[in-house]
Amino acid sequence: MDTTSTDTPTATPTATPDLANPRFWQLPAPERAAAFAELRRRPEPVYFGDRATGRGFHALVRHADVVEASRTPAVFLSGPGVTTPEPARWVRLLFGDSMVNLDDPRHAQLRRIVSRAFTPRLLGRVEEDVHRTVTALVDAVEHGRPEDFVAAVAAELPFQVICTMMGIPAQPRRAILDLVNRTSEDIGVARPLRRRFRMPGRGLAALARMQGIVAGLGRERRRRPTEDLISALVTADVDGRRLTGRELGAFFTLLLVAGVETTRNALAHGLHLLTVHPEQRALLLADLDGRLDGAVDEIVRHATPIIQFRRTLAVDHLLGGPGGPLLRAGEKVALYYGSANRDETVFPDPDAFDITRTPNPHLGFGGGGPHYCLGAHLARQEMTALFRELFTRLPEVRSVGGPVLIPSSFDHRVRSLRFTF
Numbered sequence: 223m224d225t226t227s228t229d230t231p232t233a234t235p236t237a238t239p240d241l242a243n244p245r246f247w248q249l250p251a252p253e254r255a256a257a258f259a260e261l262r263r264r265p266e267p268v269y270f271g272d273r274a275t276g277r278g279f280h281a282l283v284r285h286a287d288v289v290e291a292s293r294t295p296a297v298f299l300s301g302p303g304v305t306t307p308e309p310a311r312w313v314r315l316l317f318g319d320s321m322v323n324l325d326d327p328r329h330a331q332l333r334r335i336v337s338r339a340f341t342p343r344l345l346g347r348v349e350e351d352v353h354r355t356v357t358a359l360v361d362a363v364e365h366g367r368p369e370d371f372v373a374a375v376a377a378e379l380p381f382q383v384i385c386t387m388m389g390i391p392a393q394p395r396r397a398i399l400d401l402v403n404r405t406s407e408d409i410g411v412a413r414p415l416r417r418r419f420r421m422p423g424r425g426l427a428a429l430a431r432m433q434g435i436v437a438g439l440g441r442e443r444r445r446r447p448t449e450d451l452i453s454a455l456v457t458a459d460v461d462g463r464r465l466t467g468r469e470l471g472a473f474f475t476l477l478l479v480a481g482v483e484t485t486r487n488a489l490a491h492g493l494h495l496l497t498v499h500p501e502q503r504a505l506l507l508a509d510l511d512g513r514l515d516g517a518v519d520e521i522v523r524h525a526t527p528i529i530q531f532r533r534t535l536a537v538d539h540l541l542g543g544p545g546g547p548l549l550r551a552g553e554k555v556a557l558y559y560g561s562a563n564r565d566e567t568v569f570p571d572p573d574a575f576d577i578t579r580t581p582n583p584h585l586g587f588g589g590g591g592p593h594y595c596l597g598a599h600l601a602r603q604e605m606t607a608l609f610r611e612l613f614t615r616l617p618e619v620r621s622v623g624g625p626v627l628i629p630s631s632f633d634h635r636v637r638s639l640r641f642t643f
Contacts, residue, residue, distance in 0.1 A: 241281055241556070241631070242270040248629045255573070258283055258561040266547035267555070279532065279554040285565035285585065287541060288557045291533050292589025298533035298555065300593060301325040305632065306532065317429060318468030320476045322531070322593060329592060335465055336473065336596065339454035344387070347449070349603065351386050355379055356607045360615055363643075371621065371641040376489035379604055380482045388474065389443070389450025394435055402478050404428035432478075433471030440470045477597070483633060484527040485601045488586075489608060490625055490636040491525035492518075497620040499575050506577060507613055517577040518605045523584030524575050526560035527634050531588075533557065559585045560634070619643040 239246055239257035246254065261268055261283045271278020282288050291298040303309050304322050314323070321332055359375050368374035381402075385395050404427075440456045447453035455465045455473070465473065496503045496517070506513045535553045540546040549555065562585045564572040569579070587595035595601070612619050622640040 247631045279556045282555050283558045283561040285562040285568045288562040288585055289589045291555055291557055293591040295592050297536055297539050299325050299536050302534040304531040318472035320472050335458050338458050348387050352383055352603055352607050355382050356611045360611045369640050371493055371639045372490050372636055376486045379608055380485040384477055384481050387451050389452045401428040401432040436471045436474045437467040440467055481597050485604055487527040487634055487636050488522055488525055490639045492521035494621040494625055495575050502577050510610055513577055514606055518602055519582045520577045520579055522586035523563045525634055526563050526586050529560050529632055530556045530558050616643040
């Protein structure tokens with residue numbers, strides 16, 4: 223499906239959209255944007271699905287509602303699962319729980335262990351590696367003239383940086399990247415009937431192989447620690463706790479899938495946005511140092527790499543306080559970050575791509591709270607370094623045509639993007 227992330231006239235929906243219907247996510251981007259704008263005008267969140275059986279959710283589409291759900295973790299739980307479909311209990315027992323699917327106190331305990339591992343020395347080496355990797359990638363672009371920006375640059379940068387940070391040897395990296403793609407390819411994607419039974423098994427097999435590789439490295443680093451993140455994670459002692467083999471595997475999977483997918487998609491959308499908005503590109507090139515941080519934030523807001531996460535109500539709750547709509551304990555809500563990032567009450571002219579936008583309180587890395595993206599700083603660092611290197615050395619670099627997107631209700635995923643300079 224070819225679609226673009228450009229600003230196009232907003233279409234007017236003829237009926238209430240069904241966000242639970244996979245067909246909705248195959249509609250052109252302007253139609254989906256118009257549907258969310260219509261939902262934001264409703265006096266309260268719309269419920270999609272069968273309320274009697276609990277197989278449905280309230281759609282939180284306004285900025286304030288998404289922030290409230292993100293920052294009230296005692297009410298809006300992550301533990302039952304934040305993705306669609308939710309991970310089966312046996313899968314969680316076998317592979318371990320991802321931090322995104324945990325609540326406090328266990329979430330806080332694991333996050334403290336991970337945070338302790340990110341020492342100033344490690345972060346300094348990561349920054350050096352980001353710049354080294356960016357330089358090598360732009361060298362390869364300049365001399366090899368590849369055609370697909372995603373495969374040659376956008377996917378390679380976060381993957382190589384994360385692997386180096388974790389201490390993954392060069393030899394298994396290609397195999398791991400293939401496994402990452404298999405584990406994430408069907409999250410929130412409508413699949414043909416013939417694939418619905420085959421693909422989950424394929425994804426779980428890939429997950430098992432990937433976690434097996436990491437578990438082996440973890441055992442080795444416990445015996446002979448080095449200065450990489452795996453060593454820090456398996457030797458860190460916080461309140462008498464270290465990461466177990468399953469926890470290490472679950473964290474590595476989260477880091478790769480979240481870190482690679484989101485940064486890859488943001489970079490691809492960013493190059494295209496700066497191509498189809500030449501006036502914004504001119505502003506950026508005229509003052510790279512002064513404008514680059516704002517450009518990165520606006521790219522993340524406009525593209526919003528992660529479309530939604532879910533939460534489950536722990537107790538009855540009045541959204542927005544007294545007088546607000548009542549959400550019942552056990553019901554689910556979907557936090558639509560892309561819609562929140564186009565909320566007209568927060569962002570003037572929200573469909574415009576404006577790198578000078580300030581303030582820019584976008585929710586591209588989550589709505590705050592305990593599940594705010596752990597890799598937000600790294601993602602910004604990678605995007606800033608790459609665009610600075612690209613536009614300094616190849617100022618005419620641009621996309622050719624629109625990004626080829628994979629229809630998904632979970633992330634704004636780019637399959638490929640042709641480019642030239």
